[in-house]
Amino acid sequence: xxxxxxxxxxxxxxxxxxxxxxxxxxxxxxxxxxxxxxxxxxxxxxxxxxxxxxxxxxxxxxxxxxxxxxxxxxxxxxxxxxxxxxxxxxxxxxxxxxxxxxxxxxxxxxxxxxxxxxxxxxxxxxxxxxxxxxxxxxxxxxxxxxxxxxxxxxxxxxxxxxxxxxxxxxxxxxxxxxxxxxxxxxxxxxxxxxxxxxxxxxxxxxxxxxxxxxxxxxxxxxxxxxxxxxxxxxxxxxxxxxxxxxxxxxxxxxxxxxxxxxxxxxxxxxxxxxxxx
Ligand SMILES: Nc1ncnc2c1ncn2[C@@H]1O[C@H](COP(=O)(O)OP(=O)(O)OP(=O)(O)O)[C@@H](O)[C@H]1O
Ligand SMILES: [Mg+2]
Numbered sequence: 001x002x003x004x005x006x007x008x009x010x011x012x013x014x015x016x017x018x019x020x021x022x023x024x025x026x027x028x029x030x031x032x033x034x035x036x037x038x039x040x041x042x043x044x045x046x047x048x049x050x051x052x053x054x055x056x057x058x059x060x061x062x063x064x065x066x067x068x069x070x071x072x073x074x075x076x077x078x079x080x081x082x083x084x085x086x087x088x089x090x091x092x093x094x095x096x097x098x099x100x101x102x103x104x105x106x107x108x109x110x111x112x113x114x115x116x117x118x119x120x121x122x123x124x125x126x127x128x129x130x131x132x133x134x135x136x137x138x139x140x141x142x143x144x145x146x147x148x149x150x151x152x153x154x155x156x157x158x159x160x161x162x163x164x165x166x167x168x169x170x171x172x173x174x175x176x177x178x179x180x181x182x183x184x185x186x187x188x189x190x191x192x193x194x195x196x197x198x199x200x201x202x203x204x205x206x207x208x209x210x211x212x213x214x215x216x217x218x219x220x221x222x223x224x225x226x227x228x229x230x231x232x233x234x235x236x237x238x239x240x241x242x243x244x245x246x247x248x249x250x251x252x253x254x255x256x257x258x259x260x261x262x263x264x265x266x267x268x269x270x271x272x273x274x275x276x277x
Contacts, residue, residue: 029085033081033084042065048229054210058213059229100175116155116157123170145166173209228242230252230255232255
């Protein structure tokens with residue numbers, strides 16, 4: 001099997017999306033992906049794509065399978081069925097650490113910064129390609145998140161929730177990702193911190209990094225993302241352009257509520273595809 005190209009091509013985050021327009025094929029393609037935890041099926045046949053430079057948001061109620069899907073993409077849980085292709089290559093036999101090296105960066109739920117390491121060391125741990133590029137990348141991350149520069153000598157654990165989320169995103173950016181997987185970046189943050197974190201996400205997105213964004217805050221997520229996929233009990237039940245999904249407010253709220261609570265407007269097992277205007 002051909003190796004993933006671990007040296008690049010990456011998307012330096014100073015590059016504009018126009019450089020990406022000519023790229024062919026999606027960055028990420030999931031086909032009928034199934035993930036099981038023992039006898040329980042958490043993801044039950046999900047197909048979706050993320051194009052080059054595109055941001056897709058994955059919405060859904062608690063337990064819908066969103067985090068599990070991100071874990072399957074980054075190789076933290078094994079596939080129970082289906083296929084994941086990244087940059088046109090099948091990831092089936094590619095271990096997680098090689099997926100990370102090839103440009104898939106995962107910012108997990110709950111941030112997970114190293115609390116007894118300094119901010120700077122946390123960032124350096126995100127850099128896969130060691131060498132002279134690292135200092136430049138560090139500079140870019142500090143430029144994007146001036147607060148991390150100010151706090152660079154401080155321990156990760158002493159940062160506020162919003163600062164820790166920025167650190168987690170900054171650490172992911174240190175690897176020069178081509179695909180950023182973000183799991184609930186707004187979770188547990190104050191409204192001001194959410195605004196700041198989403199402003200940072202928007203800038204990363206504008207610079208052309210492809211993104212799969214899991215969020216419970218659908219309003220914010222739909223503002224940032226080009227397209228949305230709604231998961232319910234492990235299946236895609238609604239998908240379309242963010243603008244179109246936004247206009248389906250009632251249906252969206254029904255799907256984002258607790259499973260089985262409100263079935264208004266949606267199909268039970270089918271997938272609703274909302275056409276773009
Ligand atoms: N390690 C695990 N072992 C067993 N079951 C798990 C495990 N992790 C998740 N699950 C189950 O898989 C299903 C999907 O969980 P997942 O964490 O992917 O949902 P989610 O959409 O991210 O939810 P949330 O919005 O609460 O984060 C749930 O029923 C959950 O209980
Ligand atoms: Mg989750």
